[in-house]
Amino acid sequence: DAGVIQSPRHEVTEMGQEVTLRCKPISGHNSLFWYRQTMMRGLELLIYFNNNVPIDDSGMPEDRFSAKMPNASFSTLKIQPSEPRDSAVYFCASSLSQGYGYTFGSGTRLTVV
Amino acid sequence: EDQVTQSPEALRLQEGESSSLNCSYTVSGLRGLFWYRQDPGKGPEFLFTLYSAGEEKEKERLKATLTKKESFLHITAPKPEDSATYLCAVQSQGGSEKLVFGKGTKLTVNP
Numbered sequence: 001d002a003g004v005i006q007s008p009r010h011e012v013t014e015m016g017q018e019v020t021l022r023c024k025p026i027s028g029h030n031s032l033f034w035y036r037q038t039m040m041r042g043l044e045l046l047i048y049f050n051n052n053v054p055i056d057d058s059g060m061p062e063d064r065f066s067a068k069m070p071n072a073s074f075s076t077l078k079i080q081p082s083e084p085r086d087s088a089v090y091f092c093a094s095s096l097s098q099g100y101g102y103t104f105g106s107g108t109r110l111t112v113v
Numbered sequence: 114e115d116q117v118t119q120s121p122e123a124l125r126l127q128e129g130e131s132s133s134l135n136c137s138y139t140v141s142g143l144r145g146l147f148w149y150r151q152d153p154g155k156g157p158e159f160l161f162t163l164y165s166a167g168e169e170k171e172k173e174r175l176k177a178t179l180t181k182k183e184s185f186l187h188i189t190a191p192k193p194e195d196s197a198t199y200l201c202a203v204q205s206q207g208g209s210e211k212l213v214f215g216k217g218t219k220l221t222v223n224p
Contacts, residue, residue: 004156031210033210033211033212042214042215042216042217043157043200043202043214044214045211045212045213048210048211050210055209055210056209056211091156091157093156095210097210100162101147101149101159101162102157102159102212103159104149104156104157104158105156106154106155106156107155107156
C-alpha cells in the first residue's frame with residue numbers, strides 16, 4: 001500500500017489567495033483526519049470524517065476553512081482567503097477504526113506571504 | 114478537556130546512554146494512549162498503543178509503559194538513528210476518534 005498520499009508537498013501563496021490541500025487515505029480505512037502542526041501549538045485536529053461524513057469540525061479555525069470528503073478515497077481542505085497566520089504543516093491521516101493508531105501522510109508545508 | 118504534557122521538551126544523549134521520556138495526561142476515560150515518532154519533514158509514524166494501566170509494549174530499543182496518570186517511553190542503549198521527535202497522544206472513551214497530542218520530546222543521540 002502506498003500509504004496516505006498528500007499533495008502538494010509544499011505550497012507558497014500570497015495572502016488572500018485560495019489554497020486547496022488534497023489527501024488520499026489508505027484503502028479500507030473508514031476515518032480521515034486533518035491536523036495542523038506548528039511549533040507553538042503542536043499538532044491540532046481540525047476536522048475528522050467517518051465513512052465520508054464530517055463528525056467533529058470543532059477545530060476548524062473559522063469560516064475561511066472548509067473540508068470535504070466526496071468519496072472514500074479523496075478529501076480536500078480549502079482555505080479561502082488565506083492569511084499569513086495559516087502558515088503551518090497540514091497533515092492528513094487515516095484510521096481503520098476507533099482504538100487503532102492513525103497513519104499519517106507526509107504533510108503539506110503551507111507558507112502564506 | 115483532554116490534555117497531554119510531555120517532558121522534557123528536548124533530550125540529548127550519548128550513544129548507549131539509556132533514558133526515559135515522560136507523557137502525563139488528563140482524560141475523561143482513557144480508550145488508548147499512543148506513541149509516535151516523527152522525523153524532520155515527515156509525518157508522525159505509529160509506534161505503540163497502550164490501553165490499560167500496567168500494560169507494556171516493546172519494539173527494538175523502545176519500551177512503553179502506562180499508569181493511570183502517565184506513560185513512559187524507555188530508550189535502552191540508543192543509537193544515533195533513534196534521534197527524532199517522540200509524540201504522545203490520548204484517545205478518550207465516548208465515541209470520538211480524536212487523538213489529542215502532546216508537543217513532543219525532541220531526542221538527539223550523539224555518536
